[in-house]
């Protein structure tokens with residue numbers, strides 16, 4: 001019987017076989033939790049390698065043929081690969097980063113590698129092409145295979161359903177989460193272990209699928225030999241944000257030390273920039289929610305004994321932390337895991353028809369309302385609307401791959417208001433968000449976009465176009481939030497079309 005420190009609630013056995021005694025190594029197929037610390041899947045792989053007394057291979061592939069594949073997303077993942085390669089120098093594991101030179105080139109690679117493995121550990125992740133990839137992997141792998149969930153603080157398998165609003169989920173978390181705060185992934189799973197080393201990866205595998213040639217790119221960046229010739233969208237270029245665990249941890253420290261204290265009061269002001277900016281690192285799996293939560297609780301000197309009853313879904317006061325820390329956890333845990341859980345429980349989460357009934361009804365009732373302005377995808381993409389704040393947000397998205405959270409809500413609400421039909425608005429948001437945002441193509445992408453259309457929200461007083469769905473206006477944004485410096489940077493450029 002396998003003894004494990006990784007909770008059973010986080011492990012899905014995809015192939016229930018005894019590990020192959022003649023396998024050459026344990027294989028960790030790293031596709032979502034792209035990090036070497038605070039990673040339950042890596043913990044599990046290390047446990048198996050120790051128990052079987054086998055070497056460990058960490059295989060991190062990057063495909064070319066998925067929707068919205070661009071230099072921007074590739075660069076972020078390549079930064080992370082370079083970071084890992086550096087951190088693993090001299091370590092007791094074999095790291096095999098692989099970047100597809102063209103779509104489909106990796107076909108057969110997992111099967112070939114797994115053919116030499118005793119067992120395979122994979123990442124469980126609820127969105128984008130990852131569930132399909134995992135299912136294809138399950139068919140290709142013929143030995144024991146497990147998928148491990150390292151997504152959030154609450155294991156995805158625990159609720160067994162989705163929630164219609166943050167309030168309901170918060171109430172649920174108040175009851176259930178404390179029991180799951182104990183088991184944590186290891187901060188440094190490779191530090192204290194001595195694993196058997198591998199002579200080399202199988203020759204026929206490495207000959208056909210050579211490891212990525214990663215080069216030092218300066219200032220924490222990595223570059224990939226041959227990136228320019230991979231047929232991905234090179235018009236969506238790299239952004240200043242640097243991927244990888246080292247940079248993510250640096251960002252976390254700086255947030256905790258300088259910004260967290262002002263989070264409750266100032267998080268909505270684009271000019272003050274006190275948010276964590278960790279969503280891309282979370283998206284690429286370069287940092288885990290556990291590590292962030294741990295940093296926060298250390299800083300607060302917090303222990304679970306400070307949790308206060310009753311479990312009534314209150315946003316403030318339940319954790320027994322500072323107001324800013326509680327506000328931040330509400331985003332990191334309640335909102336983030338509300339959306340991840342939704343995608344896990346509702347595989348058709350992308351569909352307009354999965355919006356709450358009241359939202360579809362009211363949006364359809366108002367679908368024929370005259371729009372004050374009407375724009376096409378191309379006009380939105382070119383930041384060519386009449387609205388200075390909207391254009392500024394879109395320019396920041398295209399150039400830097402991010403939009404401040406408050407403006408992101410406005411950005412979505414205005415696309416809903418200025419599109420011919422809510423379904424068209426949904427398509428426009430999905431395309432622009434996922435093409436340009438470095439945290440795009442994430443369960444949170446669908447949380448945010450669908451929230452614009454009414455998911456996780458309640459009805460508001462009825463008005464044109466929006467119906468009972470919550471509306472937002474640029475004028476009140478200008479009044480409510482500090483935005484002058486932001487507009488100075490992004491708002492004054494000439495329109496592009």
Ligand SMILES: Cc1cc2nc3c(=O)[nH]c(=O)nc-3n(C[C@H](O)[C@H](O)[C@H](O)COP(=O)(O)OP(=O)(O)OC[C@H]3O[C@@H](n4cnc5c(N)ncnc54)[C@H](O)[C@@H]3O)c2cc1C
Nearest residue numbers: 275276277278279331332335336405412439440444445448
């Ligand atoms: C139209 C629209 C599209 C969005 N698309 C994305 C997306 O593609 N990827 C993405 O990660 N987020 C998306 N969001 C949610 C939110 O805007 C970002 O998570 C947040 O702005 C990230 O900035 P931060 O890391 O500084 O957040 P912080 O305020 O520092 O919060 C910490 C973490 O909590 C989580 N979080 C914060 N706000 C939300 C939220 N509203 N819903 C779910 N989780 C949240 C994120 O993981 C974030 O990194 C979208 C929101 C809207 C309205």
